[in-house]
Amino acid sequence: MIVTHDHVVTLLVAATLLVSGCAAPVAESNYGAWPDDPRTDRIGWESGYWYNESIDVDQSDGLNATERDAFVARTMARVERVRGLEFEESVDVDVLTRAEYREQSGGDGEAAGPGWNDQLWEALLLVGEDRTVESVFDDLYGDAVLGYYSPSEERIVVVSDAENPVIDRATLAHELMHALQYQQFDVRGAPRTLDGRLAEDGLVEGDARYVERLYEERCDGEWDCVSRPDREIPRDDFDRGVYLTIYAPYSEGPTFVRSLRDRGGWDAVDAAYANHPASTEQILHPEAYPDDRPVEVAVPDRAADPWSRFDREPVGSTVGEAPIFVMLLRRGAIPSATLERDTGAYSRYNYEANASAGWAGDAVVPYRSDGGEFGYVWATEWETKRDAAEFSAAYETALRTGLNATRAGPNTFVVEDGPYADAFRVTRRGTRVTVVNAPTRGQLDAVHERPR
Template sequence: MSRLLAVFAVLTLVLAGCATPVPPTAGDPNWEWPEDPPTDRLGWENGYWYNESLDISQSDGLDEAEREALVARTMARVEHIRQLEFTKQVPVEVVSREEYRANRESRSTQSDRSAEYRAWNNQVWEALLLVGEDREVSDVLEELYGGSVLGFYSPSRDRIVIVSDSETPQINRGTLAHELVHALQDQQFGLASDARTQDAQLARSGIVEGDARYVEYLYEDRCESGAFDCIPKPERSGGSSSDRSAPGVFVTIYTPYSEGPALVDSLYRRGGWDAVNDVYTNLPASTEQLIHPEKYPDEAPVEMSVPDRSSGEWSRFDRDQQFDTVGEASLYAMFWQNHYIEQSALRRNTGNYSAYNYAHPATTGWAGDRVVPYRSDDGENTKYGYVWATTWDSEEDAREFKSAYETTLKLHVGGQRVEQGVYRVPDDRSFGDAFRVTRNGKRVTIVNAPTVEDLDSVHRRR
């Protein structure tokens, strides 16, 4: 799983001496190290107990022996906190920022995600008013991940990869613990997912990332209280994305890291680690359940359908899955990036374990949605559009969303009202298209096309 906000070590390792266990500086002065157990046990890994101290200084970097000792002790501490046993050692690899970016670009070039997929996905993010027609979503994501990911666990390679911006190999203790939780999850539960929509993927990642962040918080609490003797945190340097033109994309994909820990905490308070373990067999179904933990597991999203009412020259994409579901968190990011939601509201009333607050009256009450991209190709030019249907818990929720969306179109995107519910954004704007917004009871439908005349060709009125 990708790790967005983490600090890790560098590629070039500097020799810095051996990692030798030393007695703890706090507690009983007569305490002695126990013998290594005859077999592996909880809280002990590769020769190190969870409460051992290490004679390690990161001021001149970490050599291989120090790194191995730090990884082993952190594994033991993760076991102790999470009350789960690692079944095998976890290799840790260090790469430079340049190498990581080059590898991402190579994988992107060799990806089986075709130009057709990219065009389809562009329409999904354009529907959210987050990435306009002047940019490719893949480029936005590449810039974001290339500058922000500083460490991740790779299930396919069964190892942790550290991305470094520092000139010396320094490791952030919390980040290492976080990534080791992912390895532990993979060993105990598996990390495979059949989630196919944006909302479902974010929801399921909410448990994977939420569990890891929750353990990271508990780990840091023990460091700060003196219960653990911990290496100091290195100073932050670099590692942030330079792309600020689509901040709502970051807010969207950061949802699992922000809202997941609060749901895990809610589960832990209900039934301890057993309740957290059980959620892996019944993962959240929507970001709504992350934002509002009380809605897990009973309030599942509504299954929706969007009838194809396009004319002959317009068609859906030739894909197994022709639609996407974006969910409540993405709707929040849409209104936030476009300033319908005050920017500072993201960090207000966040709760104990949430970095951001994704709840807002314009998006609370979401019950389901479906985005269906369309295209028209006359052999010389390709035009794109979409139909985005949302459904809400009540008619009042639907009215509030419709009002917020139309206000966003007019005041923040540059839309000009053509007739009741129909808007035209000038072509020199990022979202230069025509929009039709209608409500029928709890359902709000948005139709997008290049011109007002094309709206009925994409999705004719009833």
């Protein structure tokens, strides 16, 4: 559920998506007789179609209006059958050209002001000073998004330049599940941190992806299904670190939802919408939900002129366990093979490693100077002193190996050139690890004076 301008976006590189182009002819065998239309709406029947009813759909020349209506209606009935919930109203499926989508979209959904959000992602060593977060997300979404659900407009949009686009059945089911979520639950909470948004997405996207997978399992067995179109070749020039961060809910969310369902059936999943996951730690470790909540991390303001915090509330954000894993992975502190090791039945990747597990809470607070320079203080709390030591060592490895930093003094590192050319002070006290960042070594104390 990557939300931009009130859109729940699905990415080309994330999964099998709504795809435009040509597909092989599809023909379904008849099931035989099916029940008459019910007198009132019910689960497994929508707009004149039962979930197990054959439809006359041939995508070899695209979908005309009649085919699209039948395809959407039966998919709605099937999503109801899988999930055990009733659509309260129909869902429109429309088409935007790529140019129209680019014109309407932009940014990553945060309006924190210039510099603040850039410092958040720079603290994760994922977006350096040669770029802005907005430009990275614009590039990722502009070329990669092939479909989204708009809650405010209550419609699914296919992004395509084809006059009659074809639709991937699995992603249609996925996006329709988003529509069902918004009709049935209070989906949109008010997470104000990166970790909070990714955690909520772990439930919402996890539910949709899990239903999508269950749908596909039935297509492999009991259901006749519209053939899936050829997939477009995924782009290989996208920002992999940012992508892996925002993809964490898609990868780990289905396993989280499966865990809830194993505990208490779909009722347990439904109940989670009234008690959203509080952190990506709970998504990655379902046993931590709902009781193991993150600790609040306070960062005392010890800045000296000309440095100050941004005039906003809250002053900082929490990044969480999943983004920390990605940071360490991308900067060589976690072996790259870890990402695809022991992924499980419903997870695309693995986001767990010793250096990021044991996270208990964190806070990133960006700073700026009167001269237009930027820095930040990032305080992390860990479950044990050993967890803190493992993270601290891995973070220093990320600086040295990933950014070619050199040690400039006790606990102090300097990156001489490149988009992360800054000074870093890394200190560990008990279960807390604090990173202070400034343009130069001499400015570290001005951003955050050492405690006396």
